[in-house]
Amino acid sequence: MQTVPIQLFVPEGMATYFRDLEPGEDFERNAMLLFPLIRNCTISHGKAAEILGVHKTDLIEYYDALGIPYLNQSIGELLEDLETLERVMGAGQ
Numbered sequence: 001m002q003t004v005p006i007q008l009f010v011p012e013g014m015a016t017y018f019r020d021l022e023p024g025e026d027f028e029r030n031a032m033l034l035f036p037l038i039r040n041c042t043i044s045h046g047k048a049a050e051i052l053g054v055h056k057t058d059l060i061e062y063y064d065a066l067g068i069p070y071l072n073q074s075i076g077e078l079l080e081d082l083e084t085l086e087r088v089m090g091a092g093q
Helices: 012-018 025-039 045-052 056-065 075-091
Strands: none
Touching: 025 045, 025 056, 045 056
């Protein structure tokens, strides 16, 4: 994966924690920088994984380990989708 430098403005107290990252911590930082773009549907999990140079399932598992779910539907939305699926499947028989 090719990288490029960018200038990022952060609160002064935060800068200390971004210097001299351990191997692997750059992935964590970059994954967290991309997450708001996933959440607001600017990019997909697949596109974020492609940018990070990992498989989509690995990125989903990373977020899951942090308690960030892949699916963010409520139970009501999930039940509504299930009812729709059952209707569609029943109509095809």
